[in-house]
Amino acid sequence: MHTWTTVSGTKVIRLNNFRCSCYFIVKGNNAVLVDTSIRAERSIIERAMKKNGIKKPSAVVLTHNHFDHAGNAEFFRRKYKCDVLIHEKDYEGLRKGYTYLPDGMAQPFRRAVGFINSRRIILPFQKFPPCPGAVPVSDGVTLEKYGINARIISTPGHTDGSVSIIVDNEIALVGDCMVRSVNGEIFPPFAEHPDEVAGSWIRLVNTGCRLFLPAHGKENSSEHVRKKIKKQLDTIRHGKSK
Numbered sequence: 001m002h003t004w005t006t007v008s009g010t011k012v013i014r015l016n017n018f019r020c021s022c023y024f025i026v027k028g029n030n031a032v033l034v035d036t037s038i039r040a041e042r043s044i045i046e047r048a049m050k051k052n053g054i055k056k057p058s059a060v061v062l063t064h065n066h067f068d069h070a071g072n073a074e075f076f077r078r079k080y081k082c083d084v085l086i087h088e089k090d091y092e093g094l095r096k097g098y099t100y101l102p103d104g105m106a107q108p109f110r111r112a113v114g115f116i117n118s119r120r121i122i123l124p125f126q127k128f129p130p131c132p133g134a135v136p137v138s139d140g141v142t143l144e145k146y147g148i149n150a151r152i153i154s155t156p157g158h159t160d161g162s163v164s165i166i167v168d169n170e171i172a173l174v175g176d177c178m179v180r181s182v183n184g185e186i187f188p189p190f191a192e193h194p195d196e197v198a199g200s201w202i203r204l205v206n207t208g209c210r211l212f213l214p215a216h217g218k219e220n221s222s223e224h225v226r227k228k229i230k231k232q233l234d235t236i237r238h239g240k241s242k
């Protein structure tokens with residue numbers, strides 16, 4: 001686990017999940033869980049709750065409706081009777097417990113996903129327990145009623161309804177809007193709308209946050225994201241859109 005603390009004392013804890021980094025945002029007795037990983041990693045989240053003295057999450061926020069983020073949403077909603085929030089544009093998939101596969105950015109993923117989607121094949125991992133009781137939200141909703149100074153902003157590209165959670169205007173939990181791969185790249189390997197990704201990065205750096213915590217890979221500093229925005233815009237300008 002890794003913990004960051006904002007100037008006003010909100011803690012952001014990254015849990016030890018492998019498939020998708022889940023986070024707890026904690027202030028006093030309130031804790032909001034961001035993303036839920038897959039069923040096999042449920043115990044990692046519950047163990048982390050015990051270790052950090054968290055009795056129940058006051059809410060669960062899903063950064064988007066992918067199976068490796070939404071796999072335990074219904075479990076937490078039922079067991080802890082907490083709200084599950086998802087952007088309204090990703091709600092439909094969560095209601096059905098189904099992940100649409102976004103296009104791959106590079107071969108061989110691009111070809112494989114194209115084949116699967118064109119034949120309407122549903123792979124077993126695309127399905128997860130449906131969560132029709134989730135609350136669809138839109139841009140700008142705050143987590144104030146759950147005791148946390150944070151707001152949800154729309155950062156589309158990876159999926160239509162991808163969101164980031166801005167904590168104390170210092171730390172952003174960005175889901176798969178950006179990643180951090182070993183070579184320092186931050187572009188997600190899959191995206192429904194690749195041309196919207198850089199716009200979301202710009203929106204994120206404009207919040208003034210100093211750290212961007214993705215669901216896959218280590219944290220990105222705002223300097224690093226700024227460099228990648230410049231590179232991405234240069235690539236688009238020279239006609240080699242990613």
Ligand SMILES: [Zn+2]
Nearest residue numbers: 064066158176
């Ligand atoms: Zn994803």
